[in-house]
Amino acid sequence: MSITKNRTKLFFGIAGVMMAAMALSGCAQKVRSNAALDEAKAAYQAAQANPTVMRSAALELKKAEEALTKAEETFQEKGELAVVEHQAYISKQHSAIAQEIANQKIAEDAIAQASAERNKVLLEARDAEISLAQQQTEAQRAAAEKAMGDVTTAQERAAKLEQEIAELQAVKADRGLVMTLGEVVFDVNKADLKPGGIVTVDKLAAFMKEYPNRRVMIEGFTDSTGTPEYNKGLSERRALAVRNALLDKGVESNRVDIRGYGIEFPVATNATAAGRQMNRRVEIIISDEAGVIPARTK
Amino acid sequence: MKVSTRKQTIFFSLGLLALTACAPAMQPPTSQMALAESAVDKATASGAYEHSPLELKTAQDKVEMAKTAIRDKKYEEAERLLQQAEIDARLAEAKSRTVQSEKAVETLQQGIDMLREEIQRKLAQ
Numbered sequence: 545m546s547i548t549k550n551r552t553k554l555f556f557g558i559a560g561v562m563m564a565a566m567a568l569s570g571c572a573q574k575v576r577s578n579a580a581l582d583e584a585k586a587a588y589q590a591a592q593a594n595p596t597v598m599r600s601a602a603l604e605l606k607k608a609e610e611a612l613t614k615a616e617e618t619f620q621e622k623g624e625l626a627v628v629e630h631q632a633y634i635s636k637q638h639s640a641i642a643q644e645i646a647n648q649k650i651a652e653d654a655i656a657q658a659s660a661e662r663n664k665v666l667l668e669a670r671d672a673e674i675s676l677a678q679q680q681t682e683a684q685r686a687a688a689e690k691a692m693g694d695v696t697t698a699q700e701r702a703a704k705l706e707q708e709i710a711e712l713q714a715v716k717a718d719r720g721l722v723m724t725l726g727e728v729v730f731d732v733n734k735a736d737l738k739p740g741g742i743v744t745v746d747k748l749a750a751f752m753k754e755y756p757n758r759r760v761m762i763e764g765f766t767d768s769t770g771t772p773e774y775n776k777g778l779s780e781r782r783a784l785a786v787r788n789a790l791l792d793k794g795v796e797s798n799r800v801d802i803r804g805y806g807i808e809f810p811v812a813t814n815a816t817a818a819g820r821q822m823n824r825r826v827e828i829i830i831s832d833e834a835g836v837i838p839a840r841t842k
Numbered sequence: 843m844k845v846s847t848r849k850q851t852i853f854f855s856l857g858l859l860a861l862t863a864c865a866p867a868m869q870p871p872t873s874q875m876a877l878a879e880s881a882v883d884k885a886t887a888s889g890a891y892e893h894s895p896l897e898l899k900t901a902q903d904k905v906e907m908a909k910t911a912i913r914d915k916k917y918e919e920a921e922r923l924l925q926q927a928e929i930d931a932r933l934a935e936a937k938s939r940t941v942q943s944e945k946a947v948e949t950l951q952q953g954i955d956m957l958r959e960e961i962q963r964k965l966a967q
Contacts, residue, residue: 630922637929644936651943658950665954669961676965 581615584632587639588612596646604645608638708751712744714830719838721830723748725786726821735781737789745786748828749793759799759831762786763840767820768807780804782826801837809840870912871921878905878924881931890934893941897934901927 588608591597597605615631618624714721725741737745752758764779783802790800812819831837882901890898904927911920 626919626922630926633926634929637926637933641929641933641936644933644940647940648936648943651940651947654947655943655950658947658954662950662954662957665957665961669957669964672961672965 578619578628580629580632580636581619584608584612584615584635584639587636591639591642591646594643594646596649597642599646600649601642601645604638604642608635608642611635611638705755708754712747712751712830714828717829719829719840720832723828723830725826725828726824730782730785730826733778735778735785737785741786742789745789746793749790749795751830752790752795752799755833757831757833757835759801759835759837760790761801761803761829761831761837763803763805763827763829765805765809765811765823765825765827766807767810767823768814769820772806776804776806778804779806786826786828799835803840868917870917871908871924874921874924874928875905875908875912878908878927878931881928881935885931885935885938888935888938889942890931890938892938894934894937897930897937901930901934904930 588605591601591605591608611631612635615628615635618631619628709721712721712723714723716722723744725744730736730738730741748760752760762783764781764783766775766779768775780802781804783804787800787802791797807814807823810819810823811825812822814820814823829837878901882898882905885894885898885901904923908920908923908927911917911923
């Protein structure tokens, strides 16, 4: 009986403990795991550390805090674990929403910034186009001015050439510009240039320095008095005298050709003294700009 | 026998405690159901189906689980599920909006980059 009684006592004792354990475990299980709560805390702290959340999602963060407090209190008071975990979950999601609101805010700011940037770029593009157009206009204007200048310069140069040619007392003929040095620049039967001839040669030398592409042909002529051989030699010596005078003034030798024609190519009759005087001469033919002098044809 | 009676009383009261502590709420959570479903609708309308499908699915699943719980008269469980469904749906909506905003930023930035390139190309001519 004693054994039976003891057994009964033991049975009730064990049953009682088991029931108590059941009651506890059913609603407020042992304080063992708080992973959900830890997770919610971490999420809340992360959100709190985000300055954009603090700025733009304060209300959501407040809700996260409230739920977290509830979860923690329930946990501390050993309340239902389901409540703890539920509130922890709610808190965690509020924190997540707060972060999303912050992300949205950042994106919206970026959109605003990008729009401003786009306008800036468009403005820059317009400015660049304007400045490009201005540059082009400026370039065109400069080109036009230069062209105008060139025209002016060409005109000025042409005018100057005319003037210089006039000073040389050259005449425009079929073969080009022709200067005629009369007998007065030479002594009779002599090939030395008189001072008057030297002045003319100086002008020609200066002209040739200024227009380095031009060449000259110096042709000597006589009247029909005396032997043709003598006259040919005299005309050559006179042409040569003019050439030497030019070379003395620094004109390159390859730019000066001479011919002695003697009695050939008279410009007047040899029957009169006046005609013979006109035939005794030196002609200087100035080439064109390319240095070309057409050959004598008659 | 006297001792036995006292033990029985303790046994009984403990059992009662266990029952009352876990007793479900008496009313079905109709208003919370409305809130959760509205939040899910809003999330769907915001494009969550495309941009945050995971969160949306979680919310929808919880609404369905809550309906089952209501049928089983587990009202408290249903209430919690619906609260969670509501907040899950709100998160889905927020995420969806963020994703769309970020895409908008990306598109805008690409547009600007293209514009820049275009200008550079033009100026280089």
